[in-house]
Amino acid sequence: MSDISFARILKDGLWTNNTGLVALLGLCPLLATSNSVVNGLGLGLATTLVLLTSNVAVSLIRKLVRPEVRIPVFVMVIAALVTAVELAMHAFLLELYDILGIFIPLIVTNCCVIGRAEAFAFKNGVLRSAVDGFATGLGFTLALVALGALREALGQGTLFSQAELLFGEVGRAMTLQLIDNYRGFLLAVLPPGAFIGLGLLIALKNLFDARAQRRAARKSVALREISA
Amino acid sequence: MAEDSVARDMGIAALILTGFAIAGTGLVALTYTSTRDSIDAAQRAALEASLNALIPADRYDNRLIEDRITVTDPVALGTPEPVVVYRARKAGQSVALLATTVAPDGYSGPIRLLIGVYADGTLAGVRVLSHQETPGLGDGIDLKRSTWILSFTGKSLDNPESDGWKVKKDGGIFDQFTGATITPRAVVKAIRRFLEYLKAHRDQLFAPAASKENAA
Numbered sequence: 001m002s003d004i005s006f007a008r009i010l011k012d013g014l015w016t017n018n019t020g021l022v023a024l025l026g027l028c029p030l031l032a033t034s035n036s037v038v039n040g041l042g043l044g045l046a047t048t049l050v051l052l053t054s055n056v057a058v059s060l061i062r063k064l065v066r067p068e069v070r071i072p073v074f075v076m077v078i079a080a081l082v083t084a085v086e087l088a089m090h091a092f093l094l095e096l097y098d099i100l101g102i103f104i105p106l107i108v109t110n111c112c113v114i115g116r117a118e119a120f121a122f123k124n125g126v127l128r129s130a131v132d133g134f135a136t137g138l139g140f141t142l143a144l145v146a147l148g149a150l151r152e153a154l155g156q157g158t159l160f161s162q163a164e165l166l167f168g169e170v171g172r173a174m175t176l177q178l179i180d181n182y183r184g185f186l187l188a189v190l191p192p193g194a195f196i197g198l199g200l201l202i203a204l205k206n207l208f209d210a211r212a213q214r215r216a217a218r219k220s221v222a223l224r225e226i227s228a
Numbered sequence: 229m230a231e232d233s234v235a236r237d238m239g240i241a242a243l244i245l246t247g248f249a250i251a252g253t254g255l256v257a258l259t260y261t262s263t264r265d266s267i268d269a270a271q272r273a274a275l276e277a278s279l280n281a282l283i284p285a286d287r288y289d290n291r292l293i294e295d296r297i298t299v300t301d302p303v304a305l306g307t308p309e310p311v312v313v314y315r316a317r318k319a320g321q322s323v324a325l326l327a328t329t330v331a332p333d334g335y336s337g338p339i340r341l342l343i344g345v346y347a348d349g350t351l352a353g354v355r356v357l358s359h360q361e362t363p364g365l366g367d368g369i370d371l372k373r374s375t376w377i378l379s380f381t382g383k384s385l386d387n388p389e390s391d392g393w394k395v396k397k398d399g400g401i402f403d404q405f406t407g408a409t410i411t412p413r414a415v416v417k418a419i420r421r422f423l424e425y426l427k428a429h430r431d432q433l434f435a436p437a438a439s440k441e442n443a444a
Contacts, residue, residue, distance in 0.1 A: 035363075061248075069241045073248050080252035084259040091266035094274055155363075162372075186364040 004124070006131055013135025019112040020143030020198075021205050026110040029103045030144060031194035035155065038162050040148030041141065042096045043103055046085055048137025050107050051116060054078050055133030058121040074117045082108045096165040112136060143201065150197045155189035157182025279314060282344030282353040283324045288316035292326075299433070304425045306418065307332050313433055322347050322434040325426075328357065331418035335410045336360045339369065343422050347434060350384040353377075354419055359411075366411035376403060376412070385423045393420040 019025050026047070033043045057077050065073050086104045089097045097104065107113065116136050121129040152159055157179040163171030187193050272293060279292055295315045302308045307330040314326040324346045331339040339359040344352030354377055361367045368374040379402060385393075394400025395412050404412045426433055 065244055065248075066237070066241050068237075069245055072245060076245075076248045076252045080255045083256045087256075087259045087263045087267070091263040091270060094267075094270040184364045186362075189363045 004128065006128070009128060009132050010135045013132060013137075014139045014142065015205075018139040018143060018205070019136055020140050020147075021202050023112065023115075025112040025115060026140065027198075029106060029110060030140075030147070031191065031198065033100060033103050034144050034147040034151060034194055034197070035189050036152040036162065037145055037148040037160050038096075038166055039099060040144035042093075042166055043100055043107075044137070044141025044144040046089065046100075046104060047107050047110060047113075047140055048134065050078070050081050050085055051113055051133040051137040051140075052130060053081050053133075054113055055116055055121040055129040056126055057081070058117040059124060059126045059129035062122050070118070070122060071114075074114050078113050078117070079108050093165070099165065112140065146201055147194065147197050150201070151188045151193050153178055154185050155187075155193065156184050278342060278355060278357070279326050279344075281355065282326060282342065283316050288318050288323050290315075290317045292316055297433075299425075299429070301425065304421065304428070305329060306421050307338070311422075315434070317436075320436065322436060324352055325433055326352075327422060329418055329422050331414040333410075333414045333417070334359060334361055335366050335408065335414075336362065339411070339414060339418070341415065341418055343419060345423070345426060348384075349386075349423070349427070350382055351380050351419070351423075354380045354415075356415075361411045362408065365405060365408040368405045368408070369411055369415055374405075376405070377415075379403065380419060385420075385427060390420075393417075 013019075017023060020027075020030050029043055029047075034040045054074075054077055058074060061073070061077075082105060085107070086097075089100075089104060116133060120132045124132070149159060152161065157177065159176040159178060160171075160174045163174040165171070167174065188197070275293060283292075292314050295317070297313050297315070298310045299305075299313060300308070300310045305311055309330055311327055311329045315322060316324045316326070324344060326342060326344045329341050329343060331341060337360045339361070340357040342355045342357050344354070346352050355371060356369050356377060359367070359369065361369065368376050371377055388401050391399070392401040393416060395402050395404040395409060395416055397404050397409055398413065400416065402412060402416050
């Protein structure tokens, strides 16, 4: 159990078992805050921080906690960590906090956090749990940013608009105007655009996977023919 | 015997839960106390920045954020919510005031406005503090999306006359947006309502509250 390799953990979190695109956990924040790259990135990073710290905390206490009460303990650990992250964002990233608003405290209800605590951190060492939390969070962030980029580019013809909320004044220069005088495509910005965009991303990922699988199958057939 | 061990197990489980509840509460309390000042400072700075965007900081010399009164008038102001009025003074003289009022009849809920008015009744400017209007249609009231809100700067109850305080579609002078009339209509109405309220309660709102200033 505990000899799962770090590369495997990373690949699972980022791709094979991506929270947003495969496990489809935490859809509510994923769909709601992915209307721009910066919003997606902000929520993704906050979620990653929570995942990382909650996995480490759960892994540290796993020998202390009896299995019967583990779920309430997870809930308490996660709730405390999310509240701490929320207060910190309120203090240091006020404008982003105002935009993400309710979705920061709602990280508590993101099933992927308690899911990783239960499925991984409770059974594995601290280092592996930390890597798992990081990889899962990063995978979620990637899905958020990809969907955010898709919707922002289609919806308002920009990328990284309002980056100054996250990166300070340097961020102002990061905004890319893809198309001048773009009229905007409302559907991409509104909630239905999130569902359609997520569907497209999942299809794209499945396409990649299917192609990789076919290539692997062809290779093994070829190998067999050679050895025969 | 078995009963004993069940009771013991439950006791231990309860102790573990209590321990984590205390640790969790402790963590939250610690973060709260260590971020409280930063949160206050950040909110105050954000408020100050939005106030100063309408009334430049060199126009007044009092502590704007602290020199405030709250007025509530559901009929005249159109909102049951209390309206906070910040008063800018220079050398004790009223220069301008800033009010956070609400346009209750936006397309998708109330629109929070910050209105700045100079002592002579002309608008120093208006900003939208928060809204839920449709992206791409009604959200043009937000300065991030369009400069529409700047068209109020310099206007007053005499300019235009009261008939002009409407969107063009209703015969007034203010633009509406393509596909969105309800949102700008609500904003125009809220601003006019506040200006009328101000005219009626001039003495109260622009009161030279010398005693209050000392207290602040």
